[in-house]
Amino acid sequence: MEDHDCWVQGFKGSAVASGLKKKGGVDLGLIFSEGDGVAAGVFTTGKVKAAPVLLCMDHLQDHRAKAILVNSGNANACTGSKGLADARRCSELVATELKIPRKDVLVASTGVIGAPLDMDAVAGSIPALVKSLSAQSIHRVVDAMMTTDSFPKRSVFEGNAGGKPFRVLGIAKGAGMIMPQMATMLCFVLTDLRIGAGDLRKSLSSAVETTFNRITVDGDTSTNDTVLVLANGMAGNKEPSSSELDLFQGALKSVMGDLSAMIVRDGEGATKLVRIVVRSAATAADAERAARTVANSSLVKTAFYGADANWGRVMAALGRAGVRMEEEKISILIDDVAIVRNGLGVGTEAEGLAQEKMKGREFSLVIELGQGNYEDFVLTCDLTHEYVSINANYRT
Amino acid sequence: MEDHDCWVQGFKGSAVASGLKKKGGVDLGLIFSEGDGVAAGVFTTGKVKAAPVLLCMDHLQDHRAKAILVNSGNANACTGSKGLADARRCSELVATELKIPRKDVLVASTGVIGAPLDMDAVAGSIPALVKSLSAQSIHRVVDAMMTTDSFPKRSVFEGNAGGKPFRVLGIAKGAGMIMPQMATMLCFVLTDLRIGAGDLRKSLSSAVETTFNRITVDGDTSTNDTVLVLANGMAGNKEPSSSELDLFQGALKSVMGDLSAMIVRDGEGATKLVRIVVRSAATAADAERAARTVANSSLVKTAFYGADANWGRVMAALGRAGVRMEEEKISILIDDVAIVRNGLGVGTEAEGLAQEKMKGREFSLVIELGQGNYEDFVLTCDLTHEYVSINANYRT
Numbered sequence: 001m002e003d004h005d006c007w008v009q010g011f012k013g014s015a016v017a018s019g020l021k022k023k024g025g026v027d028l029g030l031i032f033s034e035g036d037g038v039a040a041g042v043f044t045t046g047k048v049k050a051a052p053v054l055l056c057m058d059h060l061q062d063h064r065a066k067a068i069l070v071n072s073g074n075a076n077a078c079t080g081s082k083g084l085a086d087a088r089r090c091s092e093l094v095a096t097e098l099k100i101p102r103k104d105v106l107v108a109s110t111g112v113i114g115a116p117l118d119m120d121a122v123a124g125s126i127p128a129l130v131k132s133l134s135a136q137s138i139h140r141v142v143d144a145m146m147t148t149d150s151f152p153k154r155s156v157f158e159g160n161a162g163g164k165p166f167r168v169l170g171i172a173k174g175a176g177m178i179m180p181q182m183a184t185m186l187c188f189v190l191t192d193l194r195i196g197a198g199d200l201r202k203s204l205s206s207a208v209e210t211t212f213n214r215i216t217v218d219g220d221t222s223t224n225d226t227v228l229v230l231a232n233g234m235a236g237n238k239e240p241s242s243s244e245l246d247l248f249q250g251a252l253k254s255v256m257g258d259l260s261a262m263i264v265r266d267g268e269g270a271t272k273l274v275r276i277v278v279r280s281a282a283t284a285a286d287a288e289r290a291a292r293t294v295a296n297s298s299l300v301k302t303a304f305y306g307a308d309a310n311w312g313r314v315m316a317a318l319g320r321a322g323v324r325m326e327e328e329k330i331s332i333l334i335d336d337v338a339i340v341r342n343g344l345g346v347g348t349e350a351e352g353l354a355q356e357k358m359k360g361r362e363f364s365l366v367i368e369l370g371q372g373n374y375e376d377f378v379l380t381c382d383l384t385h386e387y388v389s390i391n392a393n394y395r396t
Numbered sequence: 397m398e399d400h401d402c403w404v405q406g407f408k409g410s411a412v413a414s415g416l417k418k419k420g421g422v423d424l425g426l427i428f429s430e431g432d433g434v435a436a437g438v439f440t441t442g443k444v445k446a447a448p449v450l451l452c453m454d455h456l457q458d459h460r461a462k463a464i465l466v467n468s469g470n471a472n473a474c475t476g477s478k479g480l481a482d483a484r485r486c487s488e489l490v491a492t493e494l495k496i497p498r499k500d501v502l503v504a505s506t507g508v509i510g511a512p513l514d515m516d517a518v519a520g521s522i523p524a525l526v527k528s529l530s531a532q533s534i535h536r537v538v539d540a541m542m543t544t545d546s547f548p549k550r551s552v553f554e555g556n557a558g559g560k561p562f563r564v565l566g567i568a569k570g571a572g573m574i575m576p577q578m579a580t581m582l583c584f585v586l587t588d589l590r591i592g593a594g595d596l597r598k599s600l601s602s603a604v605e606t607t608f609n610r611i612t613v614d615g616d617t618s619t620n621d622t623v624l625v626l627a628n629g630m631a632g633n634k635e636p637s638s639s640e641l642d643l644f645q646g647a648l649k650s651v652m653g654d655l656s657a658m659i660v661r662d663g664e665g666a667t668k669l670v671r672i673v674v675r676s677a678a679t680a681a682d683a684e685r686a687a688r689t690v691a692n693s694s695l696v697k698t699a700f701y702g703a704d705a706n707w708g709r710v711m712a713a714l715g716r717a718g719v720r721m722e723e724e725k726i727s728i729l730i731d732d733v734a735i736v737r738n739g740l741g742v743g744t745e746a747e748g749l750a751q752e753k754m755k756g757r758e759f760s761l762v763i764e765l766g767q768g769n770y771e772d773f774v775l776t777c778d779l780t781h782e783y784v785s786i787n788a789n790y791r792t
Contacts, residue, residue: 048715078711080740113708114741306788312509315474316619319444344476345510385781392702
């Protein structure tokens with residue numbers, strides 16, 4: 001996407017280098033919505049929730065928001081009551097400068113856990129952030145969110161509601177600590193569509209289920225996972241019809257699906273994006289559980305790295321997934337190449353073909369359980385030397 | 397342990413290079429018990445069970461066994477009805493040569509999944525195996541079991557029952573695919589104690605619970621996990637008293653505990669053995685679940701590798717463990733150095749001290765939840781570059 005695509009009517013952005021990131025670079029970003037719209041959020045399901053998450057949950061009780069302050073370099077997590085006070089103070093500082101109610105400001109943080117936020121750095125940078133807000137600078141907010149991300153993540157959708165064009169822009173940061181049930185991941189979706197708060201929440205929940213809740217990098221979840229959607233109504237459409245709501249829901253899924261795949265593709269050290277598909281499971285829960293278990297198996301993920309069609313590891317992972325299965329009914333395919341039929345290996349020729357596919361950057365691992373009619377999927381990546389390097393040396 | 401310690405009265409062993417291992421070397425071992433004793437087994441809890449596991453479960457229905465044939469190089473797993481027929485044939489060949497009932501022969505395999513066992517290699521080697529059985533050669537069986545193990549694993553205990561000395565010898569192979577609820581792990585325990593079949597089973601179940609079920613290398617389980625105990629009664633003791641049974645149970649725990657720790661220490665690519673201890677959990681299940689979740693977190697394990705006292709990752713793992721917790725009540729220690737108190741970091745000085753301890757080969761990570769009176773532990777290792785190298789290149 002070109003930078004000039006990174007905009008939505010009525011939204012402005014800005015970013016500065018505040019000094020929060022040890023290595024320097026932009027680390028503090030602001031998004032401001034000129035309209036008077038609605039908002040919704042989805043957050044980490046872990047019990048350890050960072051201060052910014054607790055603040056957003058509180059501020060979103062009225063389903064409204066006009067600004068998001070985001071920083072990298074420090075997660076403001078496991079920081080106790082001081083952390084919560086710091087997050088509140090951030091929202092107050094932005095609110096004062098923007099002349100809006102404090103409750104209309106959301107905050108999001110990513111970075112090191114357990115260290116206090118450098119409030120002097122944040123406070124000193126907010127006037128400049130507000131001053132430099134512009135419709136052209138939202139892409140700079142993406143830069144300010146990045147931690148171990150190797151590329152900025154953005155996706156846009158353009159639609160039409162009752163003759164009024166609207167846009168949905170999603171920006172995200174991801175990389176490590178990605179796992180179903182929300183990742184260490186921040187995602188902000190901005191749209192100029194006019195939509196009711198209830199419809200926005202429903203659309204978001206539904207879209208998260210098939211996008212961010214279907215990705216994994218290392219099975220770990222984070223304290224700071226946050227997806228926020230702001231809709232400012234500036235497209236000027238009437239209250240959307242049911243088919244327009246469907247369109248919007250599709251737009252959200254498309255944008256969030258793009259971002260999910262980018263996050264896995266950019267998983268720490270990842271060289272391959274793999275779609276784990278489980279078919280003909282006995283129940284929906286079985287399909288999901290089987291896909292997640294395979295997607296999080298270190299042995300399966302290292303086999304992906306080595307482009308090794310080592311289906312025995314897939315069988316072993318299925319065996320401990322706790323799902324209804326009979327070994328002799330299982331088929332396994334890499335893309336369209338069957339390597340297991342009726343629980344037995346098809347042969348070395350098929351494995352050779354499969355391994356050629358596995359040398360690519362993206363492929364599917366399809367598992368047919370032969371038990372019923374349920375299907376699900378999870379996106380995962382390979383486990384590499386680089387993953388270990390990044391995470392053994394993240395803080396030190 | 398010296399090789400001459402690797403014996404128990406009435407047990408003989410032998411090993412040959414049959415050609416099952418691509419790289420060559422001994423790969424087929426036999427253990428034979430001269431006595432007429434009892435046996436018990438514990439097996440993988442995964443639903444995909446290898447043929448040798450199914451055979452052992454069948455042959456142990458009478459709680460008796462006199463021989464174990466073990467091979468490396470091929471797991472005889474995911475090999476369907478042919479695999480089962482092959483395992484049966486192995487037991488028949490050994491039984492014929494030893495002139496004992498087929499049901500008294502157990503088999504165990506480890507190695508590549510999904511490839512048929514080379515029956516010619518096995519059949520051709522069995523006469524030589526039987527011929528070379530000797531009390532001094534049990535240590536050679538350990539060599540024949542090794543796959544990616546970097547050292548042989550043996551432990552011995554000497555006790556006394558009613559004035560009669562007895563020994564408990566354990567031998568094991570481990571390395572990858574190690575995880576609570578049984579690992580890709582073979583363990584054979586041989587004792588000359590006279591003991592009833594029921595008591596032997598009870599002692600084994602109890603010992604497994606606090607040893608092999610409390611270790612993890614990569615969270616994966618295997619199709620072939622097997623622990624077998626043979627007791628041949630040749631110590632000549634009377635039926636053990638209740639205190640002698642306690643002594644034997646302690647002996648089993650000691651031997652199997654030693655072997656468990658060796659397996660984790662020799663986890664694929666591992667450089668550190670870490671004991672994850674969870675204290676003051678609300679329930680026993682919470683204590684275990686919290687310990688397992690932290691022990692299997694890739695982010696925690698890479699931090700161990702980097703000797704990084706990154707307690708934020710521990711908190712994040714606890715947060716997704718699904719246990720009763722309050723962030724502000726949590727303490728975390730490395731050995732005796734507290735790095736978190738009341739959910740907050742103690743400071744960089746404490747972390748520095750903790751990091752010094754983490755540079756060693758063995759340390760504990762202690763988590764106090766402050767919820768109740770339950771405690772549990774799991775042994776784990778670090779996640780390293782070498783783990784990735786080994787598993788990305790295992791077959792290819």
